[in-house]
Amino acid sequence: MLKRLPVTFWATVFVAIVCLSLVAIDGWRSLNARTELLASAERATANLARSMAQHADDTIKAADISLADVVERIEVDGTGPQALARMHALMEEQVRQVEQLQGLFVYDATGRWVVNSRPTMNLGLNNADREYFVYHLNNTDRGAHVGVPVVSRSTGKWVLPVSRRLNHKDGSFAGVALATIDMEYFREFYESLDVGKRGAVGLALNSGVLVLRVPYDGKRIGASLVNTPLYHAFVRSGDAGTGYFPSSQDDELRLNSYRALDRYPLFASAALSREELLEVWWRDTLLHSFGVLVLAGLLALFGRRLIRQIELRLQAEKELMQARDALASLNETLEKLALQDGLTGLANRRQFDVTLGNEFNRAIRGGTSLAFIMIDVDCFKQYNDMYGHAAGDDCLRAVSKTIRMVTPKRPGDLAARYGGEEIGILLPNTDLPGAMAVAERVRRAVADMLFPHAASPHGMVTISAGVAAMTPQRGGDTPAMLMEMADKALYAAKSMGRNRVCSENDCGHDPERHQTDYHI
Numbered sequence: 001m002l003k004r005l006p007v008t009f010w011a012t013v014f015v016a017i018v019c020l021s022l023v024a025i026d027g028w029r030s031l032n033a034r035t036e037l038l039a040s041a042e043r044a045t046a047n048l049a050r051s052m053a054q055h056a057d058d059t060i061k062a063a064d065i066s067l068a069d070v071v072e073r074i075e076v077d078g079t080g081p082q083a084l085a086r087m088h089a090l091m092e093e094q095v096r097q098v099e100q101l102q103g104l105f106v107y108d109a110t111g112r113w114v115v116n117s118r119p120t121m122n123l124g125l126n127n128a129d130r131e132y133f134v135y136h137l138n139n140t141d142r143g144a145h146v147g148v149p150v151v152s153r154s155t156g157k158w159v160l161p162v163s164r165r166l167n168h169k170d171g172s173f174a175g176v177a178l179a180t181i182d183m184e185y186f187r188e189f190y191e192s193l194d195v196g197k198r199g200a201v202g203l204a205l206n207s208g209v210l211v212l213r214v215p216y217d218g219k220r221i222g223a224s225l226v227n228t229p230l231y232h233a234f235v236r237s238g239d240a241g242t243g244y245f246p247s248s249q250d251d252e253l254r255l256n257s258y259r260a261l262d263r264y265p266l267f268a269s270a271a272l273s274r275e276e277l278l279e280v281w282w283r284d285t286l287l288h289s290f291g292v293l294v295l296a297g298l299l300a301l302f303g304r305r306l307i308r309q310i311e312l313r314l315q316a317e318k319e320l321m322q323a324r325d326a327l328a329s330l331n332e333t334l335e336k337l338a339l340q341d342g343l344t345g346l347a348n349r350r351q352f353d354v355t356l357g358n359e360f361n362r363a364i365r366g367g368t369s370l371a372f373i374m375i376d377v378d379c380f381k382q383y384n385d386m387y388g389h390a391a392g393d394d395c396l397r398a399v400s401k402t403i404r405m406v407t408p409k410r411p412g413d414l415a416a417r418y419g420g421e422e423i424g425i426l427l428p429n430t431d432l433p434g435a436m437a438v439a440e441r442v443r444r445a446v447a448d449m450l451f452p453h454a455a456s457p458h459g460m461v462t463i464s465a466g467v468a469a470m471t472p473q474r475g476g477d478t479p480a481m482l483m484e485m486a487d488k489a490l491y492a493a494k495s496m497g498r499n500r501v502c503s504e505n506d507c508g509h510d511p512e513r514h515q516t517d518y519h520i
Contacts, residue, residue, distance in 0.1 A: 466490025
């Protein structure tokens with residue numbers, strides 16, 4: 001069935017497959033580029049979160065080292081005037097050396113200021129209400145505590161408090177040592193990071209309190225993240241992770257990577273806007289896809305024109321073949337007409353002569369008998385004179401039809417209009433008795449038509465036939481001899497009263513003599 005499909009079908013399938021392949025490959029390339037882009041963004045945000053966590057960890061560690069030194073000196077040297085003077089000088093030097101430190105402070109068990117790194121100390125201030133102070137008052141842990149962001153009472157700026165507990169020699173609560181980290185230090189660092197126009201970075205306590213976020217909004221410092229998708233994901237993972245979360249700040253869907261600090265209870269987050277990430281991809285995809293679609297469209301257009309040309313060529317070939325077949329049929333018809341008598345439908349004299357020559361030669365080669373019957377319509381001239389030439393033509397057609405019906409249909413047998421009202425029948429491989437039998441069947445069939453002929457002594461249309469047969473020999477016999485023999489026999493039949501069959505050697509006076517069947 002596939003082989004019977006036209007070439008235009010396969011050409012259409014080929015063009016369609018090529019166009020669809022171009023579109024499919026471009027679609028696959030675009031999807032693959034999108035996947036690679038998002039995977040690259042995930043790696044970038046994960047690395048950025050790791051760097052931020054390391055930076056925050058190192059920042060707080062530096063402050064904690066200074067704080068641990070302060071605790072050790074206070075607990076060893078005490079709080080005498082000379083010890084506090086030395087401590088004040090040390091604190092000032094430490095703040096100058098450590099860039100992120102905003103200040104160092106020591107409070108006694110009641111929250112009163114004991115010493116700090118400020119040039120002057122306001123003894124009237126008390127920090128017993130601060131979260132970090134309350135924490136150390138109620139917890140004996142000697143490690144560093146990172147508290148919630150507060151506005152410094154000495155500078156009025158946002159700071160991140162890092163504190164340690166002070167103990168008396170008996171282990172009872174003696175106060176708090178505090179280091180404050182300037183939020184501007186984190187802010188400057190975070191704003192230097194390239195997270196796009198709609199990206200965000202942030203630092204938060206493990207308890208869900210926001211320390212700092214960029215884009216910066218001072219009102220959001222200290223806000224709770226407990227009910228945000230980001231915080232829920234952090235709590236589930238417990239260390240690090242990546243995911244797409246809508247922002248609680250502006251509802252922007254961002255790719256968030258978060259990582260916990262190694263030494264302190266905070267986590268850093270880096271986020272890139274998903275829409276912003278895909279803007280370049282969309283622009284590239286649309287531009288590239290437009291080009292591919294235009295190319296596919298042009299290919300389809302030219303393919304369609306090519307297919308149309310193929311269709312026209314096939315149509316032309318089909319028409320040419322039809323014309324060739326019609327010409328062949330016409331030639332065959334013309335050839336048939338050239339070899340056929342137009343009135344009787346029998347072979348004409350030309351075809352008879354050609355066939356006679358061929359069969360005569362075949363008989364010579366095969367040593368077989370060749371017979372010829374010469375038939376003449378009796379009193380045909382009188383028939384034409386009495387009934388007219390049109391009726392005469394009808395009479396000839398009827399006689400010819402009868403002859404076609406009763407003559408053999410073997411290859412080589414030929415009935416032809418020899419001339420005028422004369423008709424010849426050529427019978428290869430037939431001896432004289434067989435030819436006589438055929439002639440007699442023809443005579444009877446014509447007589448049985450009962451075709452009226454008032455000018456005939458028999459009162460109806462009859463025929464006379466002369467029959468000849470010979471086994472021709474090479475070099476001595478000719479086709480003309482066979483025809484001459486039949487013609488003489490026909491003359492004899494006419495001379496003896498017509499409506500009879502005669503051969504050169506046998507011609508009865510009574511037609512009934514020849515009713516005996518002969519075998520060809």
